Amino acid sequence: MHRKAPLKIIGSNAERTRLHNRKVVLGHLRSHGKLGRAELARLTGLSTQAMSNIIAELEGEALILAGERQTKGRGLPAVQYTLNPAGAVALGVEVRPNAILCALVNFLGDTLYTKRIHIKSSEPAVVLPAVKAACDEALSSIGKNAPPVLGAGIVMPGPFGRVGLTGAGKAELVGWDDKDPQALFEDVLQVPVRVENDATAAAIAEQTTGSATELQSFCFVYFGTGLGLGVISNGEILRGAFGNAGELGHVVVERGGRLCSCGNRGCLETYTSRMAASEFLQKRGKSAENQKDLSDLLAANDPDLEEWISEAADPLAQAIGTLENLFDPEAVILGGAMPPELLERLIEKLDLIDATVSVRADRTLPRVVRGASGWMTAALGAAALIIHDTYIPSISKVA
Amino acid sequence: MHRKAPLKIIGSNAERTRLHNRKVVLGHLRSHGKLGRAELARLTGLSTQAMSNIIAELEGEALILAGERQTKGRGLPAVQYTLNPAGAVALGVEVRPNAILCALVNFLGDTLYTKRIHIKSSEPAVVLPAVKAACDEALSSIGKNAPPVLGAGIVMPGPFGRVGLTGAGKAELVGWDDKDPQALFEDVLQVPVRVENDATAAAIAEQTTGSATELQSFCFVYFGTGLGLGVISNGEILRGAFGNAGELGHVVVERGGRLCSCGNRGCLETYTSRMAASEFLQKRGKSAENQKDLSDLLAANDPDLEEWISEAADPLAQAIGTLENLFDPEAVILGGAMPPELLERLIEKLDLIDATVSVRADRTLPRVVRGASGWMTAALGAAALIIHDTYIPSISKVA
């Protein structure tokens, strides 16, 4: 287990400048859809000549496509450039104690392939070859002339290795304690690898292809085994000092409340999570082990499930108020491994606190919206992270 | 009132590259104290030649000073460079409904001058000339050959103009509703101006000259009129979508608890804040309107104050647990307009949640530490913000 490296602030040179500018251009193309060179030059504050060079380079690498000239009033109509969906792909993998979920997405973050593979053990010796095989299969699924692979995003139940032990006892994978997953996966897969937690990955997926494409600041509440939180603030991922930020499940919403597995009382997770729903329904003699069960119960208007929803909404509303006051997001998004209809019902039932910094006269979005959900969310998010990295420079933003 | 501008992601060029690299160099000099050219080149990933050029430029502007050559084993001993304390100054101003606090700091963030000025009204027509006069006096206090003024940081009770109305009813200044304070102050003072909230400014002061000089991620709990929060995460200031992040005072710690002025129940501010202490003591027939009163009561071992501290510690401990789980900071710092001894007592009384992500085997710092406090904290922090901006590039960090 190694301590997190202190972040190093490095200088820039011509090469890094170009890399930065490429990302800036790709980012603008992503958010605007299509743009001409001159307009890109204006947006980025670069000269048209510089833009021409960058565009030529990106087009040469097939990351962007030249479209029709588009007439907009006087003057030579601008050639419209768009991202090339087939310009590159990214892998996403979620490693769980008993399964590996593998996804492949295109340069826009759209899903090309998904697969679930059962594993007998979560030890590195088992996981690494299985992930390698799954990724190879994913890549071969798109045929011979495959575009470049930008990298692989890996989601693992943290906290592990790099980030050290923590108190909020989580389901850790066995055999990874003293390992550096990033290095191991990079070694096996031979592409750049990023390891993130599920909630953050899901948040990035939401921003890449979901309901947050227009947002720069939002909180993504992720229903997984527990309850996670991915925070994007002004376009930046919030990780915290040790990569463990966003432990929403163990935020206390009721002093002296229900006993949680972490040893505390009143954790949000004990009220509002898949686990909490399962336990509640089990006491009523109903089984709801997976999303399908919950979906079915909801479709059948099961009164016990309805009761749980009502009961779960209050603590969640309180927690959302806390998120609003602390992070001042444009919206709070609920998603993850929960049936979408259930999330909708939960949102309907929310009685939000009516005086937080998010209660604004100029709101356009609802304070809480439903995001992407389903079992693949995290794996797709992991892949989206890689796409995200090629769009987002870690640089110069100006208000 | 204007809506917050969407953040613009801009390209880079040679000029911006140099600006970035200068900041990188200054930042390293700040955190290391003194360094030679070659070592700076290694730290920044730049060539020694480039470093020589940058150093020459900075030395020419008297922002850094060449020291003795320092022998460290074999080879030519490196000339050690340090920041020049007298290389530049920055102004800091806190505007309150009835007073203006003005501060001047040197290039290291050390205090050179402070002054409090009473004002009759908080309208722009009164405040702007008063601030101008105060700043002029501050600058003339350091004599004729004054070093360049990097800018002025302004702290005002938000949320105002730029960030729009919010629900958590705060003490707003009258007459500023539809104004752009940054532009107004820049116009009057003729130096670059930054407007921030008190808690963020105080957090930056803590990082510049206080107990967080080594920290990249921390939460600063600011005792002002209410209770604010400044968050620095991996060196970046967390502002939120509308600049209102960190509204800690209105985080609910007790469902259905005490009625707060914001209309909700159970806000942290109603338990743990200067106002809460005043009210508590008033009920016991004691007056504690300012820091001095509290200080005196504490010195006299006043049993009522002790009782309040015990009562206030629990909600605070819970909130700190929430901060730890959400932000994963290296430490939580308590400071602001509270007597330091009282903060110490409060910290002693804290019964922290024993399972958050901050409970780590490899901790070196306590989870909660006391930070800078006193009436000038925010104004000094405002000035520190300006210094901070000249050290911290908004760019390329590498883990």
Place this chain on the structure above:
DNA sequence: GATTTAATTCAATTAAGTTGAATATTCAAG
């Protein structure tokens, strides 16, 4: 049809980096 406007390219220039060789100063080994 002539003129204006806007996008784009061409050619020259410039800023700020990199690279490799030369020089200075110190430590360590013979």
Place this chain on the structure above:
DNA sequence: CTTGAATATTCAACTTAATTGAATTAAATC
């Protein structure tokens, strides 16, 4: 005490990727 290795720094030449200003093309307006 001399010599060689290590380290810091500078000098000079080169490279990258930007900028600037003039030229070219195509559409809109007069």
